[in-house]
Amino acid sequence: MRKAEDMAAVVAAALLIGILSFTNADTDPNDASNLNLLYTSLNSAQQLTNWKASGGDPCGENWKGITCSGSKVTEIKIPSLALSGNMGYQLDKFASLTTFDISNNILGNQIPYQLPPNLQRLNLAGCGFSGGLPYSISLMSSLKYLNLSHNQIQGQVTVQFNSLTSLTTLDFSFNTMSDNLPQSFQSLTSINDMYLQNNQFTGTLDVLATLPLQNLNVENNRFTGWIPTQLKGINLRTSGNQLNSGPAPPPPPGTPPATRPNRSHNSGGGGSSNSGNGSGGSSGIGAGAIAGIVISVLVVGAIIAFFIVKRRSRKSSTDIEKLDNQPFAPQAPEQVQEIKPVQVSSATSTKAFETPAMINLRPPPVDRHKSFDDEDVTAKPIVPPKKINTAPIDAKLFSVADLQIATDSFNVENLIGEGSIGRVFRAQLDDGKVVAVKKINASVLSNSEDFLEIVSEISRLHHPNIVELIGYCCEHGQHLLVYEFHKNGCLHEFLHLSDEFTKPLTWNIRVKIALGTARALEYLHEVCSPSVVHKNFKSANILLDGELNPHLSDCALASLVREPDQASGYSAPEVAMSGQYTIKSDVYSFGVVMLELLSGRTPFDSSRPRAEQSLVRWATPQLHDIDALSKMVDPALKGLYPVKSLSRFADVIALCVQPEPEFRPPMSEVVQALVRLVQRANMSKRTFGNDGAARAGSGDADDYTP
Numbered sequence: 001m002r003k004a005e006d007m008a009a010v011v012a013a014a015l016l017i018g019i020l021s022f023t024n025a026d027t028d029p030n031d032a033s034n035l036n037l038l039y040t041s042l043n044s045a046q047q048l049t050n051w052k053a054s055g056g057d058p059c060g061e062n063w064k065g066i067t068c069s070g071s072k073v074t075e076i077k078i079p080s081l082a083l084s085g086n087m088g089y090q091l092d093k094f095a096s097l098t099t100f101d102i103s104n105n106i107l108g109n110q111i112p113y114q115l116p117p118n119l120q121r122l123n124l125a126g127c128g129f130s131g132g133l134p135y136s137i138s139l140m141s142s143l144k145y146l147n148l149s150h151n152q153i154q155g156q157v158t159v160q161f162n163s164l165t166s167l168t169t170l171d172f173s174f175n176t177m178s179d180n181l182p183q184s185f186q187s188l189t190s191i192n193d194m195y196l197q198n199n200q201f202t203g204t205l206d207v208l209a210t211l212p213l214q215n216l217n218v219e220n221n222r223f224t225g226w227i228p229t230q231l232k233g234i235n236l237r238t239s240g241n242q243l244n245s246g247p248a249p250p251p252p253p254g255t256p257p258a259t260r261p262n263r264s265h266n267s268g269g270g271g272s273s274n275s276g277n278g279s280g281g282s283s284g285i286g287a288g289a290i291a292g293i294v295i296s297v298l299v300v301g302a303i304i305a306f307f308i309v310k311r312r313s314r315k316s317s318t319d320i321e322k323l324d325n326q327p328f329a330p331q332a333p334e335q336v337q338e339i340k341p342v343q344v345s346s347a348t349s350t351k352a353f354e355t356p357a358m359i360n361l362r363p364p365p366v367d368r369h370k371s372f373d374d375e376d377v378t379a380k381p382i383v384p385p386k387k388i389n390t391a392p393i394d395a396k397l398f399s400v401a402d403l404q405i406a407t408d409s410f411n412v413e414n415l416i417g418e419g420s421i422g423r424v425f426r427a428q429l430d431d432g433k434v435v436a437v438k439k440i441n442a443s444v445l446s447n448s449e450d451f452l453e454i455v456s457e458i459s460r461l462h463h464p465n466i467v468e469l470i471g472y473c474c475e476h477g478q479h480l481l482v483y484e485f486h487k488n489g490c491l492h493e494f495l496h497l498s499d500e501f502t503k504p505l506t507w508n509i510r511v512k513i514a515l516g517t518a519r520a521l522e523y524l525h526e527v528c529s530p531s532v533v534h535k536n537f538k539s540a541n542i543l544l545d546g547e548l549n550p551h552l553s554d555c556a557l558a559s560l561v562r563e564p565d566q567a568s569g570y571s572a573p574e575v576a577m578s579g580q581y582t583i584k585s586d587v588y589s590f591g592v593v594m595l596e597l598l599s600g601r602t603p604f605d606s607s608r609p610r611a612e613q614s615l616v617r618w619a620t621p622q623l624h625d626i627d628a629l630s631k632m633v634d635p636a637l638k639g640l641y642p643v644k645s646l647s648r649f650a651d652v653i654a655l656c657v658q659p660e661p662e663f664r665p666p667m668s669e670v671v672q673a674l675v676r677l678v679q680r681a682n683m684s685k686r687t688f689g690n691d692g693a694a695r696a697g698s699g700d701a702d703d704y705t706p
Contacts, residue, residue, distance in 0.1 A: 041088035072096035396471035465520035537589035569603025584661035591656025600634030
C-alpha cells in the first residue's frame, strides 16, 4: 500500500513538473539562434514583429509568423513582407520545422543548398530566385506541398523525386526550367496537382501517364509527341506546345512486346508507345499491342474490300480503253460517282488506291444538277459557320439573380468604383465571401460571344499581382465579371484621396507596390502568349490588399477601351498620334504611376501652374538632379526615404517615360532594376531625408551604398 502511494506521488509530481515546464517553456536554444541568424540575413525585416538579431524567445514572445509545438519551432510563415537579402545557410538546423513559407519576397539570389529536412510544406514562390534547384529537396521524404513558381530558376531539374512519395502538389510554373522531365517523376505516387506551365521543358509527357493526377498544366513549353490516353480524363491544359491530342500511332505489327514498357494500371490502347518504364515486368502482350494488331487488320481489310468493290464496279481493261475514246459516254459519270464515296470515306489518302486506269479516266462533263455534297464542300470555305466560343473558361458561372441578391440589386451604397468600362459593386455571396462585381456597360459591349472570349482570356491569367477572376454572368443581355475583393481600395485613393485617418504609404511600401505591378506587367507582356496589352494601366487599377500588396485589375479588357483618354496623363505620346496601344505604351503608363508614387501628384492637375500641370513634362528634366529630385518627393513621406534608393527609382522612371517607344525597356528589365534597387538598399535600418543627413553618412553601409 505504501508503495502504491509513493508511486502515485511520483506520477503526480512528474505531471506537475511537465505542466509547469510546458507553460513556462522557452524556445529551443538552437531554433532561437537559427531564427536570429535568419533575421540578420534578411533586409527590410522591420515587418518581422518582435524578431531579434540575438536572444529572445520566439515561441513565448509571439514572433510574427512563428508557430511552435512545445519548445520547437514548427512553422515559419512570412510571405509578402517585402523582405530582401537572403535566408542564411543554417536552415537545415530547423529539425522540427514542417512548414516554411517565405514566398513573394525579394530574395533574388540562389536558393540555399541546405533546406529544413523534415518539411511538409515548402513555398518559395515569387522571390526572384535564379540558378538551379538545391539537391536537398530530394531528401525531404515528408514533403507534401512544393511551390517554386514565379522565379527565374534555370536549367534541368536535378532533384530526384524517388523519395517524395508523399508529395501531392508540385508547382514549377513561370520559371526557365528546360530539358526533359525527370524519369524520377514516376515515383510521385501521391501527386494530385502539377503545374509546369511557362517554362522551356522539352520531350514528351509519357513519364506522367501513370501518375494519379487530377490537375496538370503544361502550357507554353516545348513538349512534343502524343498526349498519353491516361491524361485525357483529368483537368489538363496543354496549349502553347507541339503536342498531338489524337490517338498515338500503333506500333508496327509483330513488334516484340519486350521492347515496350508495361504499366501496372495501363488504361488501354491509344497511349504513346514511348511512355517510360513501368512498374513490374510482364511477358504478355499489352493492350497497346492488341490495339495495333486490330487496327492493322482493319486497314488491310479495308484495302481488300476496296479493290473488290472496284473490280466489280468497273469494266475490263479493254472496255475502259473504249470508254476512254468516248469521253461523253453515259457510263463514265456513273463510274466516277461509284468510286468517289469509297475514296472520300477512306481514312487513308486516295492516292494510295489510284490505279493507272483510274488516272486515265476523263472527268465527266459539267453537271448542271450539282449534288448536295458538292455544294456543301464548296460552300464551307466561302460561308464560315456561326462563330462559337470553344475556349475553356476557368471560372464560376453566376446568374443575374445571384448577383442581384449579392449586391442588393446593385444598390448605389455598394458602388465602389466607376470607369469608362462599367461600374464596380461590392457583393457578398451566399457563403459569406465578399467579392467585387464589375457590370460592363452595354455601350462598350453588346455581343455575348465577344464577352465569353474575354472571360476565357481573363480566366487564364494567374499571377500573385493580378486580380483573380472568380466568376462571370452572361444572361438577359447583362455582362458581369466577378473578381476577388481587396479591402484597401486602389492606389489612386491612397495617394490622392487620403484623409487624416489614413496612414500614408512609406517608402518601402511604395517600392513594393512598384515592383509588384512591374511583375504583373512582365507576366502580361512576356509570359502570356500572345502578349496581353493592358491599355488602361493607371493607379486606379492597382488594388491593395490587407498587407498593401498590389493587384492589377482590368487585365485583358483592352478591347473594351474605345478611345484613349489623353486628359488622364497616362497615355504615351504615340497613342495620342495613332491611337494604337502596345506593350511599350504600357511601359510608359507604368513610368507615370512610378512618378505618382515618388511625388504624390496626379498625372495631370489643371489646378497647378501651366508648366506643372503635366506630371511627366514637369518631372522628367529633374529626374537626374538629386537636389531637384529631393524637392519633388511626396511631402507625405516627411523626408523619410533613402536618397540613393530614391535616385535609382528615378532612373527607372526616366527610362520608362522616354518619348520614343523603342527606347523604353521591356518590363523584365524594369523588374530586374527594381529588384537590384531593393537588394542594394537595406531599407529597414535607417532612412534619410533632404536635410543633409544622407550626405553626412555618405559611404556608410546605412546609406545604401552597394
